[in-house]
Amino acid sequence: MPSHFLSNSPSTPTTKTSDLQNDTAVSLTSTSSSSSSSSTAPDMWTYLWIPFLMSLSKELTLARAATATTSSPSILPPNQLADDDSPSVPRCSAQDIKLNYRPVIGILSHPGDGASGRLNNATNASYIAASYVKFVESAGARVIPLIYNEPREILFEKLNLVNGVLFTGGWAKTGLYFDTVKAIFKEILAKNDAGFHFPVYAICLGFEILTMIISEDNQILETFNGADQASTLQFMNNINIEGTVFRRFPPDLLKRLSTDCLVMQNHRYGISPQRFQENEHLSSFFEILTTSTDEDNQVYVSTVQACGYPVTAFQWHPEVLLYVLCISAIVICLQMHVLVGQIPQLKLLNALNKWSLMKNAFEWGLSMIPHSEDAIQVTQHIANFFVSEARKSLNRPSSQKVLANLIYNYSPTYCGKAGKGYDEVYIFAEQKAPKYTRCAVHGDCHGHVKL
Structure with a gap:
């Protein structure tokens, strides 16, 4: 399931939608010293809330990874394993001449x-x-x-x-x-x-x-x-x-x-x-x-x-x-929030399921x-x-x-x-x-x- 970004954070001041729309209309190139302090604060949050959320997401991810490590060992790709004896550049072995690779x-x-x-x-x-x-x-x-x-x-x-x-x-x-x-x-x-x-x-x-x-x-x-x-x-x-x-x-x-x-x-x-x-x-x-x-x-x-x-x-x-059934199609469509919002979830899933069943296996003529x-x-x-x-x-x-x-x-x-x-x-x-x-x-x- 796609992760949902938080729309507000504890440190983000509550602002009406109309105010946010007005904030985005503020000119970024304006350096006039006569700008009021009431418009400077929204500009600052406009620049800072996305990096803040990204940082928060990273911290949550690291915390979850640390928790998972305590319950099961991490699986690392070969280049991250601590093995000094492994070759730095892997070499592909030759094909077995006894086997037919064009059967x-x-x-x-x-x-x-x-x-x-x-x-x-x-x-x-x-x-x-x-x-x-x-x-x-x-x-x-x-x-x-x-x-x-x-x-x-x-x-x-x-x-x-x-x-x-x-x-x-x-x-x-x-x-x-x-x-x-x-x-x-x-x-x-x-x-x-x-x-x-x-x-x-x-x-x-x-x-x-x-x-x-x-x-x-x-x-x-x-x-x-x-x-x-x-x-x-x-x-x-x-x-x-x-x-x-x-x-x-x-x-x-x-x-x-x-x-x-x-x-x-x-x-x-x-x-x-x-x-x-x-x-x-x-x-x-x-x-x-x-x-x-x-x-x-x-x-x-x-x-x-x-x-x-x-x-x-x-x-x-x-x-x-x-x-395999086309689960990716369901995931993609569920990510389309507008579509999900307009169609009842049960009907959407049923429609996607029927669509995917029509697309993927070799035989569909028998019910079981x-x-x-x-x-x-x-x-x-x-x-x-x-x-x-x-x-x-x-x-x-x-x-x-x-x-x-x-x-x-x-x-x-x-x-x-x-x-x-x-x-x-x-x-x-x-x-x-x-x-x-x-x-x-x-x-x-x-x-x-x-x-």
Whole structure:
């Protein structure tokens, strides 16, 4: 909240508004000795009250700082620490040559257009929700779309251009889509077995399909009432989070994950911990990290991580939460005293809240998506872990081939009005290599441009 300057101080004489207005009109260049003492005093206060208040504010600030020091130690920047051994001029360390600082993630498209045919009803159409793309980009990686129904040789050529793969949410559990996920996953495991670090994230439907593939049982899933709800994550007893997706979470945020509804659930299927542990293939491949509870108080597995591979699967949606609410907009408007004075405070805050909610997250189509700052931090940590794993990839493909296949070669489609959940999607309706701009291939501009 902005600090308010005191309009009067104990040592400032009380003066009517009209007198103050008259005081400011007094000429500052007048040096006439005939000026009366009654006009000299107001002139003096005109010059002195601002420095006085500034001095008073400084003293109050120092007093508060001294009080805070007694309760907690001060945090100082490095150049103010008393360490004679520290170098006077810091030097930036060289980048680790073993890491890939230009990682690319492949995201597999899903059948349909993301809006039940309202945007594109072509039988060969597939889509990627833009929230998955932004999820990856927010952590410092780029995206190549892996179009599920394109020729298998093209799909595998693209797989050789990426440093990790993300399987998205959706509904398709059979047919060509299932077969494509299975073929890609088998290839990824082979790459890891050959010593090439290659991470996988599987979200919602991706979690379900991997469960079916690894368990070798297409009927292993159970029904749960987890549609459009926020929930907690309950960590398994004695779990060691070191090396897992939760490794860099602050302790207080880890605690709030189990007490506050910070994650988004939107599924009808899942697997209970009991059935999970009973399947030898699943229990030997994955370790359960967290469970959650649906609206009927049924417990299901919500996060798993492979024991010997960089594979993590989520039965919740980390990609839909990103970006902190625009609190700065509220602060700025509250500083506008005239506006606050004219509009009732409750109505003002409600209007600002609605405005900020419209501006900041990746998906707003479902009512129960959490958008608190804690929820945003959860998603950012999840994205960061995935991309940090992708940086370990030794794959260094041709930059020209990467540029020619990036998601930037496609234009997203807004579907908020036509769809039921996604706000924006990339739609792929042609089984051929994408057209790309001269900018993307020849590198004579930054980023990408729309055709």
